[in-house]
Amino acid sequence: MRFVIVILFLFSSVIVDARIIITGKGQAVQTLKEAVSLAKDGDTILLKNGIYKEGNILITRSITLLGEGNSILDGNHKTELLTISGKNITVKKILFQNAGYSALNDFAAVKVIDASNILLEQNTITNSYFAIHISNTSHCSIRNNRITGTPTSEQLTGNGIHLWKSNHALIETNYVSGHRDGIYFEFVTESTIRNNLSENNIRYGLHFMFSHSDHYINNTFKKNGAGVAVMYSKKVIMTGNHFEENWGPSAYGILLKEITDGMISNNTFLKNTVGIYMEGSSRMEIQKNAFKNNGWAMKVQASCDDNNIHHNNFNGNSFDIATNGTMMLNKFFNNYWDKYEGYDINKDGIGDVPYHPVSMYAMIVEQNPTTLILMRSFMVSILDKAEKAIPSLTPENLLDDKPMMKPNAL
Amino acid sequence: MLKLSRYVLYDILRSKVVLAYTLFLFIVSFSLFQLEENDSKAILSLLTIVLIVVPLISMIFTTIHYYNSYEFIELMLSQPLSRTRILLSEYAGVALSLLSAFLIGVGIPVLFFAFDETGLALLFTGIALTLVFTSIAFLASVKARDKARGIGAALLLWFYFALIYDGLVLLILFAFSDYPMEKFTLLLSALNPIDLGRIFIMLKMDISALMGYTGALYKDFFGSGTGVFFTLGIMLLWITLPLLWAIRVFKRKDL
Structure with missing residues (x-):
């Protein structure tokens, strides 16, 4: 006591x-x-x-x-x-x-x-x-x-x-x-x-x-x-962020390098030189993001694999996707692309023709950046149209086979 | 000379082609600004009009006009007037009518919806391209022997400046991709008024950040006062040189 x-x-x-x-x-x-x-x-x-x-x-x-x-x-x-x-x-x-x-x-x-x-x-x-x-x-x-x-x-x-x-x-x-x-x-x-x-x-x-x-x-x-850089990390979850106006010769909305098992969802990428730049990243879930008025919405290097990119909206980007090789081990599905020109016969909201988000010109620019001087030239749009009709240079399997007809609700 | 230009102008206005051109430009620009939710996107679409349609119409209209007023020119030549004055007043009349068509058709909607640096750059480029291609068309029609050849030459020149030239630039850039080509492309751009106008507007739209080192270089150049004077100077050269050449040929021509 x-x-x-x-x-x-x-x-x-x-x-x-x-x-x-x-x-x-x-x-x-x-x-x-x-x-x-x-x-x-x-x-x-x-x-x-x-x-x-x-x-x-x-x-x-x-x-x-x-x-x-x-x-x-x-x-x-x-x-x-x-x-x-x-x-x-x-x-x-x-x-x-x-x-x-x-x-x-x-x-x-x-x-x-x-x-x-x-x-x-x-x-x-x-x-x-x-x-x-x-x-x-x-x-x-x-x-x-x-x-x-x-x-x-x-x-x-x-x-x-x-x-x-x-x-x-x-x-x-x-x-x-x-x-x-x-x-x-x-x-x-x-x-x-x-x-x-x-x-x-x-x-x-x-x-x-x-x-x-x-x-x-x-x-x-x-x-x-230079925007945001995420490197050598696992299981990072990024949601609801705004990446805006990171604009300059080497600026990215977000730079992903050796990132695995992460999730990027419901973010907004507005007016960045590159929205998402991915290098050596695997098993990422990239969904429900809005990409608007970026130079490149995404640059997905060929060293990325098993990423799922779906239900995103791409609006008013100069280039939707760019890549540096013909190998593509990532999946794109159910995204909305403002440049999509396909049709939807059965009215289920999903386009019947696959969309190829990498344009011919994007590949040319990736190989030779000086050619950006020809941007929006008449010749370039003719090249793009020709490539769309008969694809030869752009990666064949980089496609969204279920593109949305209307923007996804985010 | 002013009197002669006035006659040319009246003649053009009577033909209603310029009025149709004005109306076409006005409707296109107005509806573009109405359709696109974003004004800068409308400007981008207008850019295509300015770079493709304006040179084409300027070329074709000028050539046809020249051949249609051939008899009028011959009549004037029998008067005590110098050949230089006759051709210059023809040029002034045609250029003035096309310019006013452009300024009313595109200028008013742009000033109304997108009165900023990009809009003004677009107007400047449109004005310069109208004058340049009118003057090139005069050269082509003075040089060619008959109407068919004249129009053919004008179309071919337009095709070259609007399309083939860019293909050649692409070819050169790839052939010499191991070398630093930035300064050289600057020179290449000066050799085509359409390209020069396009780059001038693109850099105002801040596309330069996409281009890395090249873009920074161009931005430095075109963004500064020197760049504006460079563009202005090169465009002036493109207006005056073909016109002077046309006068030279016209003076010596056996009509």
């Missing part, structure tokens, strides 16, 4: 002990460094409005750092601002600015390393090298942050949200712009990226390497230098 009381007593003392340390000018605790050194597990530091230029601050205990909306940590372009290593740590409503640049270290506004259950919420990060840099963590949540960089060159700018070797991360409703890669994943598993907007980054809006079993849902990737 006494033992239980002692335990209860200890327990209650812990609860009572959870203090709020108010920090700021004119308060008992003046600097954030001091507050962090005073804080014990469970404490909250309330950082009053003001600018704090205290160099690098290290948090290792389970505390909450709470800003008032205008509590600014400034690094004077010299140092990393906040380093977090521990568990159950929350950072909320802080403004980070001017974190330092280093060619040797990946300086970040917020760096999380060897940690778990970290929550970064409603922070604003401007003008930093890396904005949020996370490595070797589990169960981290990054929510409602606003990250803007001032891009210079690919070498001098870090990633917006950078995750390395983590699991069960949640990246939600963030805004990232002006960094190298908006969101970067490497060796990150079973994580979710949801409702983010990543735009005007100088390389990729989202960059994904060796990250298996991740979901990304309802994000928008817009006007990034």
Whole structure:
């Protein structure tokens, strides 16, 4: 009995002990460094409005750092601002600015390393090298942050949200712009990226390497230098994303390289140079996507196999599909193609003549890109028509044998 | 000279062919803008009209007109007028009527539905092509001995510029695919007014991003002021050179 009381007593003392340390000018605790050194597990530091230029601050205990909306940590372009290593740590409503640049270290506004259950919420990060840099963590949540960089060159700018070797991360409703890669994943598993907007980054809006079993849902990737790249990953599910205006000589809506067993569904690809570029990808389910006004809707290289591409809508793309060989091991069915000219006698909504989505000119361009100068020339359309009548150069088995007469409902 | 042009113009207007051409262009452009949900798609279809139909009509109409007013020209030659002035006023009359047909038929719908850089580029190309092919047609008809040959030559020239030339370009690009051909294709494009006009509009429509390195190069060139002046200059050359040649031949011709 006494033992239980002692335990209860200890327990209650812990609860009572959870203090709020108010920090700021004119308060008992003046600097954030001091507050962090005073804080014990469970404490909250309330950082009053003001600018704090205290160099690098290290948090290792389970505390909450709470800003008032205008509590600014400034690094004077010299140092990393906040380093977090521990568990159950929350950072909320802080403004980070001017974190330092280093060619040797990946300086970040917020760096999380060897940690778990970290929550970064409603922070604003401007003008930093890396904005949020996370490595070797589990169960981290990054929510409602606003990250803007001032891009210079690919070498001098870090990633917006950078995750390395983590699991069960949640990246939600963030805004990232002006960094190298908006969101970067490497060796990150079973994580979710949801409702983010990543735009005007100088390389990729989202960059994904060796990250298996991740979901990304309802994000928008817009006007990034090279779109989105997903490489060497398995079981990635991408649904409801918008890939828009990734336009430039080497820009893709999404670049798939060595991706297997994934699913791409209900996405919108609008005005990209290439909607989906696939290389060495297998067993992908690509369905119910809308491809609109892209240069190439899809480039499916001959190294892809066993992919199912069905129930997509292709509208107003300069080229529907392009490929680099005559081998085609993927299945196309029940897609809607705006260039389809067939008929439907039995009125079941499915065209009776197969559609060949690769045009003669697309093959010519693939072999000799300079010939794009002849685009929309009268001669080219005659060539295409002739090839449609008697196919000889385009891959024979790349066809949609059940093309839809009307656009699929997405 | 103005007086003579005015007579030519009245004569053309009386024949109603130009009116039919105007109406045709107007109905096509108007219905294209109505049918397509997207204005830029309508512009793309209009591009085909401008690149194929406008040169064809300009060529055929000019040639037929030249032979039909042959007697009028002969009558004028008996007057104290220089041959240069006679041919130039013929050119002015024909070009003006075709230009106004184009500006009313395509210009008004474009200004109404797609008044932007692409639309203006399309109008510029249409105007330039009308003038260029009128002047080429004059050369062809002055050179040819009779009407049948004249029309045949005009059709052949149109066929060459609209179709055969692009085939040749494709052939050259494939034959020399191991070499950097970007600068050379720039030169090739200048040798065909239809191609030059097409590329000028395509780059305004931002197709350049499809073309990788080549596209970037072209965009750099055609997107800049130099590119606009280049296009303008080459088009002017295409208008004046055949016309000057035609005048030269006309002056020495035994009519």
